[in-house]
Amino acid sequence: MRIILIGFGTVGKSVCELLIERKEELVKKHGFEPRVIAITDTKGAVIDEKGLDLKDVLEAKKKSSVANIPEKGIEGKSSKEVIEELDAEVVIETTPTDIESGEPAMSHIETAFKTKKHIITANKGPFAIAYPALMDLAKYNNKMLKFSAAVGGGTPMLEFGKKCLEADRITQIDGILNGTTNYILSEMDQKGISFDQALQQAKELGYAEADPKLDINGSDAAAKLVIMANFLLGKEITLKDLEIEGITNITSEDIVEAKKENKIIKLVARIGDTEKEKPCVKPIKLERTDPMAVLGALNSVKFVSEFAGEEIIIGKGAGGHETASSILRDLLDIKNNMMV
Ligand code: HSE
Numbered sequence: 001m002r003i004i005l006i007g008f009g010t011v012g013k014s015v016c017e018l019l020i021e022r023k024e025e026l027v028k029k030h031g032f033e034p035r036v037i038a039i040t041d042t043k044g045a046v047i048d049e050k051g052l053d054l055k056d057v058l059e060a061k062k063k064s065s066v067a068n069i070p071e072k073g074i075e076g077k078s079s080k081e082v083i084e085e086l087d088a089e090v091v092i093e094t095t096p097t098d099i100e101s102g103e104p105a106m107s108h109i110e111t112a113f114k115t116k117k118h119i120i121t122a123n124k125g126p127f128a129i130a131y132p133a134l135m136d137l138a139k140y141n142n143k144m145l146k147f148s149a150a151v152g153g154g155t156p157m158l159e160f161g162k163k164c165l166e167a168d169r170i171t172q173i174d175g176i177l178n179g180t181t182n183y184i185l186s187e188m189d190q191k192g193i194s195f196d197q198a199l200q201q202a203k204e205l206g207y208a209e210a211d212p213k214l215d216i217n218g219s220d221a222a223a224k225l226v227i228m229a230n231f232l233l234g235k236e237i238t239l240k241d242l243e244i245e246g247i248t249n250i251t252s253e254d255i256v257e258a259k260k261e262n263k264i265i266k267l268v269a270r271i272g273d274t275e276k277e278k279p280c281v282k283p284i285k286l287e288r289t290d291p292m293a294v295l296g297a298l299n300s301v302k303f304v305s306e307f308a309g310e311e312i313i314i315g316k317g318a319g320g321h322e323t324a325s326s327i328l329r330d331l332l333d334i335k336n337n338m339m340v
Pocket of ligand 1: 150152153177178179180181207208209215220317318319
């Protein structure tokens with residue numbers, strides 16, 4: 001399988017590291033030999049249609065852009081041109097999220113479809129503003145659009161809701177869907193550090209978006225809720241249908257106050273299957289003993305369904321390798337579907 005990798009930041013690099021680490025296992029267990037033929041970053045691309053040596057590219061990236069790699073690097077070559085010009089089965093898209101325009105991921109998805117390639121993306125922007133239209137486009141082009149990395153990092157939240165609850169009916173979803181804000185609120189609660197200190201740490205740990213405003217103003221969690229609403233509840237909504245409040249106004253005093261009541265503040269995303277309540281993202285005080293009230297960068301989602309009742313899935317929701325593992329899962333899914 002020939003792969004084009006768009007974007008070479010935390011997630012893009014982690015995808016390569018995982019492909020190197022899991023090389024033998026992928027062949028042995030899945031008969032799968034992925035070949036990355038191009039990688040792009042903001043300055044250009046590196047291309048080898050026989051397959052790039054990922055170790056070399058990762059090493060070179062430590063010093064400068066992939067575009068500067070001798071012989072194979074091309075300065076100024078855009079991601080769109082690479083997708084248009086190369087023959088490949090799959091595009092993996094890992095550019096930073098823009099919640100207003102959905103770009104550049106939106107154009108990458110469209111270009112992949114136009115040139116008959118499947119696409120995997122961890123980018124929430126395009127889905128937040130145009131989930132229903134994107135699904136139509138995938139169907140029209142008869143190509144797969146996979147996005148399990150966009151929700152829950154490495155934790156299969158979407159798959160759990162979709163596959164495990166297939167014969168049940170989900171009536172409500174409550175989720176802590178943003179690792180960065182959960183990390184900030186947890187550190188403020190547990191260690192008494194300031195909002196800014198905790199945010200700085202979340203950036204250093206690779207949890208935060210390239211633009212961390214998206215984390216703290218609630219947009220990232222909201223985009224994930226839009227994806228869950230469409231994918232799991234069949235609701236054709238976009239970001240504008242949500243009430244969104246982030247954690248920018250939460251002070252150390254609020255955290256202490258909640259603690260006195262034996263509660264803990266969490267940024268919760270909520271949607272029900274009826275129209276009674278508008279889907280929302282907002283800071284809520286949970287009981288400290290609530291199993292949903294996970295700490296650190298963990299995510300948790302409570303699915304309420306007609307027959308199973310309440311089920312909570314907890315796992316790592318942010319981080320390079322965590323997200324890359326979901327991308328790899330999507331890749332295997334595409335490989336298996338292509339064989340059918
Ligand atoms: N910035 C996101 C988060 C990354 O903190 O959850 C994973 O989507």
